[in-house]
Structure formats: structure tokens, C-alpha cells
Amino acid sequence: MLDITIVANRLFRYRKNSVLPGFRLTLGFTLFYLGLIVLIPLGAVFWKTSTLTWSQFWQTISMPTAMASYRLTFGASFLAALVNAFFGLIVAWVLVRYEFFGKKIIDSLVDLPFALPTAVAGITLASLYAQNGWIGQLLAPLGIKVANTQIGVFIALTFIGLPFIVRTVQPILEDLDPELEEAAASLGANRWQVFWRVILPMLTPALLTGFALAFARALGEYGSVIFIAGNIPMKTQITPVIIMGELDMFDYGKATAIAVVMLVVSFLLLLGINVLQWWTNRYNTTNLA
Amino acid sequence: MKTLLKILLAASLAVSAGAKEIKLLNVSYDPTRELYAEYNNAFAKYWKARTGDDVVVSQSHGGSGKQAQSVINGLEADVVTLALAYDIDAISTQARSLPADWQKRLPNNSTPYTSTIVFLIRKGNPRQIKDWDDLVKKGVGVVVPNPKTSGGARWAYLAAYAYALEHNNNDDAAARGFIQKLYKNVPVLDSGARGSTVTFAQRQIGDVLLAWENEAHLALKEFGADNFEIVTPSLSILAEPPVSVVDKTVRRHGTAEVAKAYLEYLYSDEGQDIAGKNFYRPRNEKAAAKYASRFASLKLVGIDQVFGGWAKAQKTHFADGGVFDQIFQP
Numbered sequence: 001m002l003d004i005t006i007v008a009n010r011l012f013r014y015r016k017n018s019v020l021p022g023f024r025l026t027l028g029f030t031l032f033y034l035g036l037i038v039l040i041p042l043g044a045v046f047w048k049t050s051t052l053t054w055s056q057f058w059q060t061i062s063m064p065t066a067m068a069s070y071r072l073t074f075g076a077s078f079l080a081a082l083v084n085a086f087f088g089l090i091v092a093w094v095l096v097r098y099e100f101f102g103k104k105i106i107d108s109l110v111d112l113p114f115a116l117p118t119a120v121a122g123i124t125l126a127s128l129y130a131q132n133g134w135i136g137q138l139l140a141p142l143g144i145k146v147a148n149t150q151i152g153v154f155i156a157l158t159f160i161g162l163p164f165i166v167r168t169v170q171p172i173l174e175d176l177d178p179e180l181e182e183a184a185a186s187l188g189a190n191r192w193q194v195f196w197r198v199i200l201p202m203l204t205p206a207l208l209t210g211f212a213l214a215f216a217r218a219l220g221e222y223g224s225v226i227f228i229a230g231n232i233p234m235k236t237q238i239t240p241v242i243i244m245g246e247l248d249m250f251d252y253g254k255a256t257a258i259a260v261v262m263l264v265v266s267f268l269l270l271l272g273i274n275v276l277q278w279w280t281n282r283y284n285t286t287n288l289a
Numbered sequence: 290m291k292t293l294l295k296i297l298l299a300a301s302l303a304v305s306a307g308a309k310e311i312k313l314l315n316v317s318y319d320p321t322r323e324l325y326a327e328y329n330n331a332f333a334k335y336w337k338a339r340t341g342d343d344v345v346v347s348q349s350h351g352g353s354g355k356q357a358q359s360v361i362n363g364l365e366a367d368v369v370t371l372a373l374a375y376d377i378d379a380i381s382t383q384a385r386s387l388p389a390d391w392q393k394r395l396p397n398n399s400t401p402y403t404s405t406i407v408f409l410i411r412k413g414n415p416r417q418i419k420d421w422d423d424l425v426k427k428g429v430g431v432v433v434p435n436p437k438t439s440g441g442a443r444w445a446y447l448a449a450y451a452y453a454l455e456h457n458n459n460d461d462a463a464a465r466g467f468i469q470k471l472y473k474n475v476p477v478l479d480s481g482a483r484g485s486t487v488t489f490a491q492r493q494i495g496d497v498l499l500a501w502e503n504e505a506h507l508a509l510k511e512f513g514a515d516n517f518e519i520v521t522p523s524l525s526i527l528a529e530p531p532v533s534v535v536d537k538t539v540r541r542h543g544t545a546e547v548a549k550a551y552l553e554y555l556y557s558d559e560g561q562d563i564a565g566k567n568f569y570r571p572r573n574e575k576a577a578a579k580y581a582s583r584f585a586s587l588k589l590v591g592i593d594q595v596f597g598g599w600a601k602a603q604k605t606h607f608a609d610g611g612v613f614d615q616i617f618q619p
Contacts, residue, residue, distance in 0.1 A: 063609055064618055130492050148465040148476050148494075231435060233617040237478075244480065245437035248354030248608065250361075250379045 042263065048256040060257045069239040072150060073264070076238075077218035081156035081165075085211045088165025089203070095166070096173040110166045113159055118223030125156055126228040148230030151236060158225045161214030168210035172203055201280070209276040212270055219266050311336075311344040311547050314538075316366035318353040318440060318530070319383070319482045320504040324567040325370070331563060332554050336547065344547055352481040353440035360386065360535065367548045370532040375599040377533050383555065386537040400529035401555035402569035405439070405589060406442045406448045408520040409498040409505045415447040416496045425470040430495030433486045435478040436607050440481070440530075443607060445499040449527035449605070451595045455524060469616040477502050489586025490517065501528070502584070503568035521585035526592065 018232050049057065060066070095107055113121065129136045129146035136147060176199065183195045222240040229236045239262055246255035317325060329346040336344045349364070351355065353372035360366045361384040371377055374392055381387050392399045410418050415546050416429055434442035449471055450464050457463035477494055479485040484502055489498035490512045499519075500508065505519050532552050539545040554560050561573035565580035596602035604610045 034553075060609065063614070065614055127492060130494065132493055144561065226480065231480070232475070232478055233614070234619070245435065247358060248438040250354075250358070250383060250461075250605070251609070254609065 006271060009229045025113050036057045045256045045259050045263065046133040048252055051253040051261050060254045061261045065233045065237065066242055066258055068234045069237050069242050072153060073219060073239040074271055076150065076154045076157055076175055077215055080154055080161050080218050081215035083247050084165045084214050085207055088162055088210065089169055089207065092166045092173055096170060110163050111119055114163045118160065118221065121159060122156060122224035123226030124157060125224065129155065129228065138194055148236065150236055152228040153225055156228050157218040157221060160221055161218050164213040164217060165210035168206045168213065169203060172206040176202060205281040208273055208280065212273040216270060218265060219262065309342045309479055311544060313344060313346045313367045313544060313548060313551060314349065314365060315346055315368050315370060316349045316356050316364060317370040318356060318372040319350055320501050320507065321370060322350050323507065323563065324569060326411045327515055327567065328560065328563045330418065331559055332551055335554060338548065349606055353439060354421060354438060360384070365395065365538050366535050367542060367544050368532065368534050368552055370530065372530050373599065374445065374531050375603055376440065377531055380601065386535050387533055388536065391533045392531060395532065395552060396556060397572050398529055399531040401532060401560065402564040402571055404502050404528045404530065404569055405525045406499055406528065407502045407505050407525065408522060409500050409508055410518050410520050412516050412518055418497050418520055421449055424474065424497060425467060429474050430476050431471060431474045431499065432477060432485050432489040433475055433496035434481055435498040436613055438480040439482055441501050443529045444526050446606065446613065447592060447596060447602060451526055451590045452522065452524045456597065465612060465616065468612070472616055497580055521587050524588040524590065527582040527589040
């Protein structure tokens, strides 16, 4: 009997007792707001897709040009987020741990990709990396072409993703108690061990969040990529361009079908990252406690 | 300051007491900016003289397909002046804003002016580009927008295809091979005509731009005749950018009469002259003769004769899995 009530309590306890009042009201607002801003538009995408039959749906999402675009979009976004995770961590580290002249300026530079209209970013990158551009002409003799290749897509996505990593890691790094590192050192850990065993585990959840944000941002990016990609089918065409093409031919059903693929895959990937993050976080807090 | 205010007040009173001010929205495609900027003024003067009312025409420009979509999604266009009949057909079928036989309501398939696709090349013609055959040679960079997203690019594709058919005894397989080779030489597929012009003229990519004839002349004006030249191929497509009143909107706005007059005046001597001046080929013989020197003569083929109309061309060539998709498959 007792067991059953405990189980029931666990199962149905949809809220933890909190000292703060207003749970129902704020949850209501949250659901209403999310519904209005996120769920209704996304629901409309699924609704429009349902005008297709299953075979039409499958045919659309498995077109060779679409398949090639998924590979490019997800691949380049993943790589760009990965590179940003590495270099973004270094940038955050430098900004938090050292004092130097011009730090404030560098700190605000990090946000620039946020603020810049993506089309401006795209045109700027495209002209820099074009074969006669400032950077492109240095790379051309080495046989490296950036503009109008997949590398161009990757560079644009890296550019727009940087702030996400820096801005999520920075506050955690600031809160990190240097005494922990000193303690580790006094217990005989070398610098590498301190970083690898003490600092990195504490940063991992924030890094994962930043990675997820940068990755998600890159998946949906359109404006900056189309200027530098060249948009050649099967080679440098990202999925959003395919969606635009369908819209331009008034195939709304097909456009939303491909959008649904993007949505579902992105959602699953982000969910996976969130689970991973939750798991590392739990590991962290139990260890520290 | 006070006198200024008084003048303003008096002026506004005078306006409100006098003639009506009518507002029209003309939703058009990319390269017509200059044409309609000039035409709107001319029409306003004509309408003022005829009825005493002031008419202010606003313009909206963008890729033809996107503009049609905006109208389908509720952009309140009184008239549409788009790059191809297929886009106005879509407004008719998707939003039922105008009757299916809209193209029969005005002379010449509702296209007061025509255009075609020509080549814009770099000065001195370093690649010796004279005709379509030269575009499929190895190493030649051809800049053209994506036919899936750009009306002009669809005309360009069809022009190349028509040329290949003509030179291969109408053999479809040979024409496909030609088109495939042509698009292998395309380094960038922009989404619209203006985007491609910028890629070619400003970013210096490619050796030849496949452009609307009027867009090529504008680029020559804008970027300098000492940098570029226009080459007219031996054969190209007769591009008919059509115009129509959007019945649903004009009924609601009460602008049916003025919208109809706005389009009809395009066929007048003055309207035709402005079209010619802005590098569109006029229908009217007088205007055509006046501007004959600007337009090189070439063989122009119609989409109905060669491709059996837009609906068929669209399905065969540009729909998913169509010829355009196939030529990119390995």
C-alpha cells in the first residue's frame, strides 16, 4: 500500500513543491507563449505537408538533389559547430582569464556575427574569398578555392556560429573557482590533468549548449550562405535553397515536406544533445557534492 | 516657421478639396524598376489630364516567382507585371484572384513589350564568344540564375534548349546533352537576375552572363561600356513578360477602371516609347522603328511553338525530377 502511493506520487508528481507561488499561472503563460510563437507555425508546416500522399512525400524528401543538400547542410553545420566549440573555448578562456589592452573591444567583436545582417555577412565573405578577393587570391595559388565550394558554406556557418559558444562558456568560466585548480595542483596534478580532469568536465554542459545553439543556427542559415555557396545542385546547394526553389514553383506541399525533414532531424539532434548535456551535468554535480 | 505651417495647411486643404488621389500597387519582377519608374510618371500625367485625378503608383520588385507568391499570400497588388505567364497563372489557380483566361484580355497575349536573352561578355571578348556553341566549350564560365527560382533563368534555359534543338534536327537527347554541358560550365547559380548580374559584373566571376536584353543594356550603362559588351546569339527565345489586372484586389479597392487604363496605356505610343527607351522591344511599329538600332536582329522562337506552352515546359524541364534536375545527376 505504501509502495503504491510512493510510486503514484512519483509518477504523477508533475511539479516539485516549491516555495515560490504562481507555478500554474507561469506554466500557463509558458505554454500559451510557446504555442503561439513556436507550436502553431510548426504545426502549420506539418499541416501543409499533409496535403501530400505518403508516396509523394517520400519521393520529395528522397530526391537526389535533396539528399545531397541534407548531407551538405547537416555535415557543414556539424563541422562548423565543432570547430567553433574548440576555438570558441579558447576565445572565452582568453577573455576571462587574462587582462590585456583592448580586451573590451575584442569582447564586443565576438557579438558582431549576431548583429550583422546575414546577407551583409554573406556578401562580405563572398568578396573576401572570391578568387580575386583579399583572402581568395592568397589561397588561389595553393589550389584552394573557397567561394562557390563546400568550404565556402562551412566558412559562412563558422562565422555565424562563433558567438554562441563564447557567450555560453564565458559566464561558467567566470564563475569557476580558481581554488579548485589550485587544490588539484597541490594534489600533484599537472597542468594538462587540471584542464582535462577539473576544468573541462565543469565546462562540458555549457560547451554542449553552445554547440547545440551554433549547430541549430547553422542548420537554418540562409542569407549568408547563398552568397558564398554558388548553389550548384548536388554540390553546394543547402537545403533551405531547395525549399525556396519549391516555393518559387508554387509547390507548397513539397516545400513543407523538406522543411519537415529538417525540423524532425534537427529536433532529434538537439534532443540528443540536451540529454547528453543533462547526463554530463548530473555527473558533475554528484561528483562535486 | 508659422508661414510655412500656413502654406502647408493651405496646400493640404487644397489637395483634399480638389482632385481624388488614387493609389495603385504594381507588383513586378526584378529588371523592370527603371521602366516602371518612368512609366508611372507618364501615366500619372496622362490620367491627370484625362480625369483630373492624381494617381500614385507604388512598385514592388523581386524575383517573379516570389512576387507571385506574395500576391497569392495576400499582397494587395492592383496589377501584376511579371516575367512569365506561368507565375500569373499560379495567382489565378492558387488564389483565384483573376480568371483563367486573363491572358486573352489585352492584345498580344497581354504582353505589351517583349524581350529576349542575350550574352553580356567582358570587353574585347577574350573567350571569343559569338553564339551558344561557344558557351559549352571547356573552361568557359557561364553565369545564369537558377531556373527553379528565376523567371529570366527559365527563359535563358529554354533559349539554349531551343538553339540545341534547331541545330540537332530537333533531337531531344542531343539537346539535353548540350544543356548538360552548358550547366557544367556554371560556377554560381544565383536565385535571381539581379544577383547574377552582381556576381558577373561586380564579383568578376565567369566569362559570360546570360541576361535579359534590357538587363544587359542596363548593366552596360551601370558598370561601363568600357568593361562589357553585349553579344546577340543567332537564335534566342521570344520572352513575353505579361501584365494583368488582379480582379479581386481592384474590386475591393475600387480601382478597376484606373488599373485597366494603366495597363492599356502601356500599348499607347507613349507607353511603347518608354518601353523601347528602357530596352524592351516595343510591339508598336513606330516605337520599334525608332529604337531598331538598339536591338540586333536574330531569330526569335516562341515557347508555344517549340515547347508547347508554359505548363508543359514547366513540367518537362523545371519540375522536380525534370530535365534540369537530371542534368546534375552523376
